[in-house]
Amino acid sequence: MFYASISKRSTAKKMVICDTNPIIHDDEETTERSDMLGSSPVTSKPCALHASHGVPASKDCLPNRTQGLTFKLEVIAYRLLGGTSPKVKFLLRCITTSIFDPIPPWIIIYSITNDIMASIKIIVFGPTGKVGSATARYARQQGAKIILAMRDPQKPIPGLTPEQELEGGYERIQADLANPDSISAAVNATGATRAFIYVAFGTADHMKSSITALKSAGVEFVVLLSSWAVQGDLRSIQPNEFVAWTHAQVEIGLEEVFGVNGFAAVRPAFFASNALWYKRMISEGEVKMAYPNAEFDWISPEDIGGICATLLARGSQGVESSSDGNAVFLCGPEKLSQRDAIGVLGRVIGKDLKVTELDAQAGLETFVKLGLPEPVAKELIGTLAKRDKEGTMFGSPMYERAVGNVEEYMGQKPMRFEEWVELNKPAIDA
Numbered sequence: 001m002f003y004a005s006i007s008k009r010s011t012a013k014k015m016v017i018c019d020t021n022p023i024i025h026d027d028e029e030t031t032e033r034s035d036m037l038g039s040s041p042v043t044s045k046p047c048a049l050h051a052s053h054g055v056p057a058s059k060d061c062l063p064n065r066t067q068g069l070t071f072k073l074e075v076i077a078y079r080l081l082g083g084t085s086p087k088v089k090f091l092l093r094c095i096t097t098s099i100f101d102p103i104p105p106w107i108i109i110y111s112i113t114n115d116i117m118a119s120i121k122i123i124v125f126g127p128t129g130k131v132g133s134a135t136a137r138y139a140r141q142q143g144a145k146i147i148l149a150m151r152d153p154q155k156p157i158p159g160l161t162p163e164q165e166l167e168g169g170y171e172r173i174q175a176d177l178a179n180p181d182s183i184s185a186a187v188n189a190t191g192a193t194r195a196f197i198y199v200a201f202g203t204a205d206h207m208k209s210s211i212t213a214l215k216s217a218g219v220e221f222v223v224l225l226s227s228w229a230v231q232g233d234l235r236s237i238q239p240n241e242f243v244a245w246t247h248a249q250v251e252i253g254l255e256e257v258f259g260v261n262g263f264a265a266v267r268p269a270f271f272a273s274n275a276l277w278y279k280r281m282i283s284e285g286e287v288k289m290a291y292p293n294a295e296f297d298w299i300s301p302e303d304i305g306g307i308c309a310t311l312l313a314r315g316s317q318g319v320e321s322s323s324d325g326n327a328v329f330l331c332g333p334e335k336l337s338q339r340d341a342i343g344v345l346g347r348v349i350g351k352d353l354k355v356t357e358l359d360a361q362a363g364l365e366t367f368v369k370l371g372l373p374e375p376v377a378k379e380l381i382g383t384l385a386k387r388d389k390e391g392t393m394f395g396s397p398m399y400e401r402a403v404g405n406v407e408e409y410m411g412q413k414p415m416r417f418e419e420w421v422e423l424n425k426p427a428i429d430a
């Protein structure tokens with residue numbers, strides 16, 4: 001995090017640059033922050049000039065050129081519009097500050113875009129998750145207001161300290177994706193208009209009533225974390241393809257309730273964080289797995305979250321103008337067998353790790369013991385076997401496109417597996 005405070009010469013205003021997004025704090029923000037910190041809010045008295053023109057109280061009653069002109073423009077705007085919103089005041093200040101107290105135009109542009117983004121309220125369901133937490137953090141970095149909708153609001157958010165959560169103005173609320181009433185209550189209470197959701201497994205209607213609750217409460221656009229397994233016509237996918245089918249059913253629900261441009265389905269391939277399946281064995285120095293030669297792309301949840309955040313910021317207009325439509329396939333930048341991935345991981349954490357091959361049945365039992373639902377574990381073993389024999393995923397135009405999508409939507413190169421391990425060393429080695 002990079003913070004810098006710039007006190008402007010002739011104004012009492014403070015400019016804070018946070019995560020490369022400069023935010024000019026106006027009166028409302030200062031008061032709101034004081035409230036968040038639990039200290040007494042700043043009280044402001046109208047100066048004689050404001051009071052005589054019937055303009056409400058403002059702290060900026062210092063007589064100087066910038067504020068003088070701002071004030072005059074405010075009065076005119078107040079008279080013309082019958083009141084001034086924080087946005088109008090903010091724009092007037094940008095204009096007068098740039099006349100009398102020039103600041104680089106990029107800061108003004110950043111500030112204006114930041115102000116626009118701050119009006120976008122995004123509710124992130126599952127912010128304790130690897131992708132959910134990254135989505136929340138990246139969307140906040142882009143300037144949006146973030147609501148953290150959690151089954152247990154006491155849980156920590158990965159990658160966010162309580163101080164950063166407070167500083168970023170995040171708001172927590174209780175909600176469960178399998179409980180439509182809790183969804184309605186959370187959206188109504190916060191006024192969120194965009195939502196990030198996971199597939200909640202095991203709902204009787206494949207989340208249809210939860211999706212309907214989102215829409216009825218005022219959400220206009222949803223980003224779903226779906227799966228690479230969902231390919232082709234959604235309605236042709238059969239229940240025996242458990243992973244593809246469960247994700248496809250939720251996509252169908254979203255399509256029916258929100259329409260094709262009302263949601264985006266992010267369909268990533270194999271997560272780098274799947275290496276954490278073997279965390280206990282890594283600590284013991286021997287990793288036992290089925291099909292160690294099966295190759296995957298190891299996309300990082302951080303990149304997936306970044307792309308979800310971009311899609312949330314763009315909203316339905318982004319989907320309408322995209323050649324991908326509402327389905328965004330994502331793949332990591334390098335193919336690596338499970339065995340090689342464990343080798344990379346051992347090198348980064350400085351540990352000699354032995355890989356021992358298990359047969360399919362023992363591999364299945366390992367996944368079930370790890371807590372994966374049996375149909376998921378079975379399908380995973382099937383995928384490993386297929387990758388081990390055919391390596392079907394790589395080399396297809398779809399794979400190339402999915403790798404390119406990471407850079408296209410994130411604006412930066414995808415994270416390599418080694419980089420992901422480096423970033424997550426404490427969690428792997430704990």
Ligand SMILES: NC(=O)c1ccc[n+]([C@@H]2O[C@H](COP(=O)([O-])OP(=O)(O)OC[C@H]3O[C@@H](n4cnc5c(N)ncnc54)[C@H](OP(=O)(O)O)[C@@H]3O)[C@@H](O)[C@H]2O)c1
Nearest residue numbers: 126128129130131151176177178200226227268269270271
């Ligand atoms: N692993 C892969 O290779 C892969 C590939 C493609 C797609 N996917 C998709 O990605 C998902 C895993 O993503 P991840 O690694 O970010 O997951 P994760 O770290 O396990 O986090 C899951 C999150 O979902 C929340 N959640 C679960 N059920 C919920 C409910 N009913 N209501 C509200 N929140 C709920 C959890 O909240 P709590 O804190 O309350 O538990 C948690 O925050 C898979 O389930 C699949 O859909 C995975």
